[in-house]
Amino acid sequence: MITMSDVFENVMELAKRRGFIWPTSECYGAVAGFIDYGPLGAMMKRRIENIWRDFYVIREGYYEIECPTIAQEAVFIASGHVAGFADKMCQCPHCREFLRADHVAEGGGVKNASTMKNEELALALAGCKCLACEEVLGKVEVFGFNLMFKTSIGPDSQRVGYLRPETAQGMFVDFSRLLRFYRDKLPFGAVQIGKSYRNEISPRQGMIRLREFTQAEAEIFVHPDEKNKHPRFHRYADYRMPLLTFGQQQKCEEAVSLSMREAVDKGVIANEYLAYYVALTHEMLVSIGIKPERLRFRQHLPDERAHYATDCWDAEILSDRFGWVETVGLADRTNYDLNAHAKESGTPMTVFIQYAEPKKVPRRRIIPNMGVLGKQYRNKAKAIFEALGNSTPTADGADVVIDGEKIHIPADLFEVRDEVVDIRGEDIVPHVIEPSYGIDRMCYAVLEQAYDEDEADGEKRTVMRFSPKVAPVQVAVFPLMTRDGLDTIADEITRKLHKAGILAEYDDSGAIGRRYRRQDEIGTPFAVTVDYDTKENNTVTLRDRDSMKQVRIAIDKLPETLAALVEGTKTFGELG
RNA sequence: GCGCCGAUAGUGUAGUGGUUAUCACUAGGCGUUGCCAACGCCUAAACCCGGGUUCGAGUCCCGGUCGGCGCACCA
Numbered sequence A: 001m002i003t004m005s006d007v008f009e010n011v012m013e014l015a016k017r018r019g020f021i022w023p024t025s026e027c028y029g030a031v032a033g034f035i036d037y038g039p040l041g042a043m044m045k046r047r048i049e050n051i052w053r054d055f056y057v058i059r060e061g062y063y064e065i066e067c068p069t070i071a072q073e074a075v076f077i078a079s080g081h082v083a084g085f086a087d088k089m090c091q092c093p094h095c096r097e098f099l100r101a102d103h104v105a106e107g108g109g110v111k112n113a114s115t116m117k118n119e120e121l122a123l124a125l126a127g128c129k130c131l132a133c134e135e136v137l138g139k140v141e142v143f144g145f146n147l148m149f150k151t152s153i154g155p156d157s158q159r160v161g162y163l164r165p166e167t168a169q170g171m172f173v174d175f176s177r178l179l180r181f182y183r184d185k186l187p188f189g190a191v192q193i194g195k196s197y198r199n200e201i202s203p204r205q206g207m208i209r210l211r212e213f214t215q216a217e218a219e220i221f222v223h224p225d226e227k228n229k230h231p232r233f234h235r236y237a238d239y240r241m242p243l244l245t246f247g248q249q250q251k252c253e254e255a256v257s258l259s260m261r262e263a264v265d266k267g268v269i270a271n272e273y274l275a276y277y278v279a280l281t282h283e284m285l286v287s288i289g290i291k292p293e294r295l296r297f298r299q300h301l302p303d304e305r306a307h308y309a310t311d312c313w314d315a316e317i318l319s320d321r322f323g324w325v326e327t328v329g330l331a332d333r334t335n336y337d338l339n340a341h342a343k344e345s346g347t348p349m350t351v352f353i354q355y356a357e358p359k360k361v362p363r364r365r366i367i368p369n370m371g372v373l374g375k376q377y378r379n380k381a382k383a384i385f386e387a388l389g390n391s392t393p394t395a396d397g398a399d400v401v402i403d404g405e406k407i408h409i410p411a412d413l414f415e416v417r418d419e420v421v422d423i424r425g426e427d428i429v430p431h432v433i434e435p436s437y438g439i440d441r442m443c444y445a446v447l448e449q450a451y452d453e454d455e456a457d458g459e460k461r462t463v464m465r466f467s468p469k470v471a472p473v474q475v476a477v478f479p480l481m482t483r484d485g486l487d488t489i490a491d492e493i494t495r496k497l498h499k500a501g502i503l504a505e506y507d508d509s510g511a512i513g514r515r516y517r518r519q520d521e522i523g524t525p526f527a528v529t530v531d532y533d534t535k536e537n538n539t540v541t542l543r544d545r546d547s548m549k550q551v552r553i554a555i556d557k558l559p560e561t562l563a564a565l566v567e568g569t570k571t572f573g574e575l576g
Numbered sequence B: 001g002c003g004c005c006g007a008u009a010g011u012g013u014a015g016u017g018g019u020u021a022u023c024a025c026u027a028g029g030c031g032u033u034g035c036c037a038a039c040g041c042c043u044a045a046a047c048c049c050g051g052g053u054u055c056g057a058g059u060c061c062c063g064g065u066c067g068g069c070g071c072a073c074c075a
Helices: A006-017 A039-059 A073-079 A101-107 A118-125 A168-173 A175-181 A246-250 A260-265 A272-287 A336-345 A370-389 A439-450 A486-499 A512-521 A532-537 A555-567
Strands: A021-023 A035-037 A070-072 A086-091 A098-100 A142-146 A150-153 A159-163 A188-197 A212-222 A240-244 A256-259 A295-299 A312-319 A323-334 A351-368 A397-402 A405-410 A414-428 A431-438 A451-456 A459-464 A475-479 A504-506 A526-530 A539-544 A550-554
Touching (some): A006 A021, A006 A439, A006 A459, A039 A188, A039 A272, A039 A439, A070 A150, A070 A168, A086 A101, A101 A118, A118 A142, A175 A188, A175 A212, A212 A439, A246 A295, A256 A260, A272 A312, A370 A397, A439 A451, A459 A512, A475 A486, A486 A504, A486 A526, A486 A532, A512 A526, A532 A539
Antiparallel strands (some): A150 A159, A188 A212, A240 A256, A312 A323, A397 A405, A539 A550
């Protein structure tokens, strides 16, 4: 039996040994917070990313885009990351501990510490005690520590750039192009799978907290009044899962199981859109092999939310080692980001929503006779033109104030035109629903949950019970003996499977049992063995990793059978 | 960043300042082998990095890196 604490060590040892995960640039000494995916790990990660694409790109119809991982400073000034992603830090002169300056100050009774400037805060800190060694700090320097990696663009180093701390901003800054691509209609979405970077102070926990990590994010732009009208909500209306609201967390209660319909109706989840992607996330995670009993959805506590989000739910996966690990964040980012970029860039980020019926709106226009007014007032004429438009004329004319001077414009120098105009629609700023997946954490969870040990013929067998969909190698092909032409036949079968797009690995080294075990350890779900009967009747044995059972199958049927098994449209048990 | 602990072949390990650094598994080659880590022979493979103490350092000391745990940090 494997004990709980062993799993992490066993699985990481296996992952290192068999080429899933390596410390980065080991020959120079690894760097904390960075990992290399080895041959099998990179393949598995691709498969997980592609399942994600199946859900979001193919099924939801949200196309993938690809933006640079470096963006100019303005992008992150607008997003709030330059200001908001930085912590004010100070170092204790006695014990050299780095401390959050605002926390220390507030602990010492200083009010409004979080809004103070660095110099101000440094003065306020002089009388406060260090949280670590409890000495009075005295003279300290307060500095900002920003979690973004800073760099410069171009040879003159004038232009500041940052490595993106999330992929999301790329979708926001491309909003106008995306809106046009989707032919000016809501809802629409864009997704991105790529690297993001955060210069964590002290990254640990292996693949769980990285300085460079892969995110898969979707930004779904919706009309703010239609967040409860997801067009495909019926798909998940009856989908049930455990939900842990912030109310329950405060009362230390267990998660309750609700359908998405109930969750929205009871106000547990803010709206249909959020609930839809909560359910989709559940389905997606289960499909890559996460056990439902190790999956829960937890609502963020109000003080835990990011600077932009209103309602926010995390998909958390239970790890033997790390407890509940936040793996997917589902946030309603409202119109925060689009407003911020519109303001910073000066580009409107709105959608024109046409009314079903044009609204009849009375409008008064005041049209001055500029031929006369221009000559009469010369350089004041322009100001008068504008002031007149906003004035309320009476029967004998209008009074306007220009540079403090009151000027009377007689009624015959302008025309008042009252008309009724059609307002056909309005410009609105869409709200954004954002599911954001931590791919590396998903990979870790898949590895940890796949790890298993059982007994075969009295010997310990280590087996990675990957879903066939994510297993790096899909099928192994063995000749029973490396003679009598069995190896040639096995080699032909391998090539035939490659042609069908199946990743098959040929192996003729060592005893047959050893070869099965090697494949079990890297989680290859199926193995084909060519034996002497193959020469008689063109059949081979097909072995199932988990049950170790075998069935005979015609060589001709192999490609389609394996494709179905890998896809999950057929199970091994159904082969008879 | 702080404190405590650790780092030896691919993996897991032994090693109380003094031989050619132990053992097992793994891997590669040859032979053998008729379906679940069989066997024989052969081969490859390691003291984290940099200083210091010493006639002599894998071993002791200092610094660094990485990893684990606790604290702090974790939009």
